[in-house]
Amino acid sequence: MSDRPVLIHLEHVSKSFGNSLVLDDLDLTICKNEFVTLLGPSGCGKTTTLRIIGGFERPDSGRVIFQGEDITGVPANKRPINTVFQKYALFPHMTVEENVAFGLRIRKKSREYIREKIDYALKLVNLEGFEKRMPKSLSGGQQQRVAIARAIVNEPEVLLLDEPLGALDLKLRQEMQYELIRMKNELGITFIYVTHDQEEALTMSDNVVVMNQGYIQQEGSPQKIYDEPENAFVADFIGDSNIIRSTMVRDRLVNILGIEFECVDTGFGENRPVDVVIRPEDIVLAPEREGALNGEVTDVIFKGVHYEMCIMTGDFEWIVHSTRRSEPGSGVSISVDPFDIQIMNIPESEDEEAVKLDI
């Protein structure tokens, strides 16, 4: 977590729609000036969480605390929070300028103030000169920028972004990621970002909240989430991984597929079953019999930066990334640096067990 002051606190928030429980006793703290990403597959409750913060949904139970005040019952139009909607939601009957001025006109700001703010906001999103255009005549990326400008002119304390880049193509998406980081730094406000794209989450965030089935699975910096996933769901959802049911022999020693590996984790007890995560790029390939585990290459795909290979050792299939190609059918040997072996507890509750099914 960060040392910044707390801005938003969701306390024991639950929400269901009909019979399905979307959020179950959720606790979440968001700090001032943070870029927080809610990450998870569709249906995990991330958008509902965002809508509760925005004031579009009221939780069935629990409270929303904003700067120390309970705002659970405050409607969206009275919150110092603005939203950038997934499908832009621009007002189709208004020009770009009128769209951006919408919130300011409602607050009855002076003409000069509004003029100044429009200029500033359109400059910030690189859309100077588009004032008189209608939303329909803009590209998806431009519409997205108008949506952002429309939200930030109101000087919100928090900007909520609901998969704002989802509808853009890959290249534009990458550009917008940098733009968003730049805007966030320039504005100095809190961004809460919802996405199912783990790359987006890792690129932009100060803090990532991985959610699944209405629960928070893990919370932390992108590095921590990537390097030290706390359970199999997070490990599997963030990037490719090899997840192997293994036995913790004792502190700093784990038995993976019958071979003992040194590792750096402690405190899992002795001879206890654990899950081990090893990232594909952390596996070191050596000629046959020179590494720890021997296997055979079954498949090779060229991925541009590296080759992705499938290697069978016994009946476990490894995914390995390497810049050097090994021929299918050839024998290789696998070894792993102790620092790259991540040990995780095996989930106990049924809910968490269910998560593992789609691995």
Place this chain on the structure above:
Amino acid sequence: MTSEKKGWGLSFPFILWSVGFTLIPLAVITRYAFTDPDGGLTLDNVLAMGNRINGQAFLVSLLVAFICTLLCVLLAYPMVMAIRRLNLSSSAFILIFLILPMWMNFILRILAWQMILSDNGILNHFLTILGLPKVFIANTWLAVIIGVTYDYFPYMMLPIYTAVSAIEKDITEAARDLGAGTLGVFTRVIFPLSLPGLFSGITMVFVPSMTSFAVADILGGGKTQLIGNIIEQEFMRSSEMNLGSGLSISLMIFMLITLPVTVGRSGKEEGSRDI
């Protein structure tokens, strides 16, 4: 260009039908309007709209049509908003709700209003039970207005409803997010976006309201004469074909002058008038 040709080809039966049974009849009525019974050219029939009796009926019709259209609008918007608020998203049910009354015979429906509104009718019966004074609106222009509004309300409601239900929830949420209250969301977002529907509603209600002679006949007790009643009598009672046509044409000319503003605007926003 082949698709253009194909387009005209497929439309051909319709074009033939329209020319034969819409445009030529309009030409025939125009010819009647500008001739006297002996076939000589004259403007008298068309200008007869200006005489005292016809002119008065015309002004009454205009007033009735204006009030009815306004009432339809004032009834329709709260209803559309109510549907939106209660999340009654099944447009099939709303369509059925509005169209079903049309399956009860039109003349009988108007007669039923006569029974409701008559001096010893159902409405007064209920008012007496409630201890309220009776109202005497049978055979007045007020009864005509109630009848016409009743008859044309669905034609106002449907296009407005279609336009409003096409507004995505995102858009109204965005307005709320930016600080607009319920009223602000309506005046700044929903109403402006419903305008194409409103315009087509107006064109579908205003024009027929001026001419619903059967409603005026039954509910107005012969005391409220709409321009439709006058035209009907010229044809069906006095057999004054030329005069009747003249009045019809001058009515059409009036509409052509006043309505293009609204029709033109609703035409621009395509697809707004699918009912």
Place this chain on the structure above:
Amino acid sequence: MRDRAVNFITRFYLLLIFLFLYSPIAVLMVLSFNDSRSRVVWGGFTLKWYERMFTSPHITDALVTTLALAFFASLLAVLIGFPASFGICMLRRSGRSVMMTLVNIPLLDADIVTGISMMLFFMRFMELSFSSVLIAHTVFCIPYVILALMPRVEAVDWTPYESALDLGATQPYAFLRMVMPQLYSGIISGFFMSLTMSMDDFAITYFTKGAGVNTLSTMIYGEIRKGIKPELYALSTVIFMAVLILLLAVNVATRKKGGETGEGRAY
């Protein structure tokens, strides 16, 4: 609290509109069970008007005319309007707007003007008869078919059609199997709107009908001074209930078939 109050008011308002639209219908239904011929006095409950509904040849003639008109006018309207909705969608802007004007004329004209102009036309070139009413009804039904179909035609997904051609289907076969299914609901709603408008019409029928041809509406209008036969209340009630049940059944069926989509844009 405030939310509840607003919800209550909205529900109450919908109830008022419901009363406005349906109270005349309720009145007629009640009258169909009234033993007295009077329109004001309740003379006790009876089913005799339902028994006598079909005994008067006068009424059965008008009923048959009304139903036949509605059915054949709607059928003709679909036969003419269906190709036209495709045709109009293929046209460029200028052609399209000309055609849309043509489509809209019968809707925008006062029905009295439409009726009279056709009456004059028929008197001159044909004669007033059943067919003249049929033609007139078809004229004002076509726009409803075209306006119901055009949005669907524009939204047709042509990829299944193209892949069917690619897989060796003939054009008519591919059209029938891949495009038509996307249009059935549009055709049905256009046909149903036509039926409704034809059944509901009075003015155009009034002017274009020949002597001796009567629909229920023109017959009742002609008999107002003589007094309305209570059998007609019974008949109208039966028609109304039949359509109500049919519509509800269709709606429930499509709902079950399509499943609850949340969007619910069923029509």
